[in-house]
Amino acid sequence: MKSLEELAAIREKMKGKVVLREGSGDIRVVVGMATCGIAAGARPVLNAFVEGVNNEGLAEKVTVSQTGCIGVCQYEPVVEVFEAGKDKVTYVKMTPEKAAEVIEKHLKGGEVVSKYTIAAAVE
Amino acid sequence: MKELSLNILDIAQNSVKAGASVIKIDLAETEETLEITVTDNGCGMTEEQVSSVMDPFFTTRTTRNVGLGVPLLKMEAEQTGGGISVESSVSEENHGTVIKALFYRNHIDFIPLGDIVSTITALIQGAPDIDWIFTHTKGESAVELDTAEIRAVLGDDVRLDEYEVIKWIEEYLKEGYDSFT
Numbered sequence: 001m002k003s004l005e006e007l008a009a010i011r012e013k014m015k016g017k018v019v020l021r022e023g024s025g026d027i028r029v030v031v032g033m034a035t036c037g038i039a040a041g042a043r044p045v046l047n048a049f050v051e052g053v054n055n056e057g058l059a060e061k062v063t064v065s066q067t068g069c070i071g072v073c074q075y076e077p078v079v080e081v082f083e084a085g086k087d088k089v090t091y092v093k094m095t096p097e098k099a100a101e102v103i104e105k106h107l108k109g110g111e112v113v114s115k116y117t118i119a120a121a122v123e
Numbered sequence: 124m125k126e127l128s129l130n131i132l133d134i135a136q137n138s139v140k141a142g143a144s145v146i147k148i149d150l151a152e153t154e155e156t157l158e159i160t161v162t163d164n165g166c167g168m169t170e171e172q173v174s175s176v177m178d179p180f181f182t183t184r185t186t187r188n189v190g191l192g193v194p195l196l197k198m199e200a201e202q203t204g205g206g207i208s209v210e211s212s213v214s215e216e217n218h219g220t221v222i223k224a225l226f227y228r229n230h231i232d233f234i235p236l237g238d239i240v241s242t243i244t245a246l247i248q249g250a251p252d253i254d255w256i257f258t259h260t261k262g263e264s265a266v267e268l269d270t271a272e273i274r275a276v277l278g279d280d281v282r283l284d285e286y287e288v289i290k291w292i293e294e295y296l297k298e299g300y301d302s303f304t
């Protein structure tokens with residue numbers, strides 16, 4: 001059974017990490033979670049990013065957050081990637097599988113996965 | 124929506140945007156019915172807004188001029204023979220909104236609840252500073268979560284959206300559902 005003692009252990013374990021993470025978070029991944037996004041499958045996409053960023057050891061430089069309607073409902077689920085000093089990248093019609101590829105190539109490798117961007121979708 | 128848990132995610136996002144500090148999600152099941160109630164202490168809506176909220180072409184957002192969240196929930200409840208009610212107050216002392224939807228589970232058009240655990244963890248991940256109170260009851264069975272209790276253990280050092288905490292919450296809820304009949 002999950003217990004509050006386990007939570008207390010997480011607290012002790014996380015204390016050091018939290019200090020480390022302050023001032024980090026160079027990359028911000030934002031998932032559109034309005035009605036349009038949710039209906040199109042944003043929830044599993046969000047989960048894939050949360051899981052993947054942690055499993056790939058990227059949590060110290062990547063934060064995953066949620067936003068409302070970005071305004072391009074026909075391309076949902078939409079995910080935006082913000083990185084200091086670089087242009088925003090907008091990925092569209094995302095799936096958990098595409099999210100895994102974006103984590104591997106873009107967030108880890110620094111290479112934008114052009115085929116999933118809105119620019120490729122409108123061509 | 125493919126699952127009612129997605130409607131709950133959607134409706135609760137409105138409470139987040141309304142600036143609520145406490146959001147309650149109650150699911151009460153009988154053999155025949157499922158009642159979903161989302162209660163928040165957000166900014167609330169005026170009488171005029173409440174009367175317009177069922178209208179798909181009413182929204183407070185600026186990125187597009189349709190708001191489908193509440194109309195979808197209403198349609199999905201009514202297609203099972205149930206319905207929806209919205210109560211809201213903008214008074215300074217007691218502001219907030221209560222949305223209640225009743226579904227008849229044995230109706231052919233009843234949409235399954237689906238992955239409610241993912242919905243709850245997604246909501247907490249997206250708005251970790253809010254107190255989330257979740258209850259799901261059916262007869263003797265109950266699954267309950269109050270993030271204020273979790274925060275009391277974690278203190279100010281660790282946020283609820285830390286991966287380990289979210290995983291703990293996910294597993295805690297899944298364990299609760301293991302004995303839910």
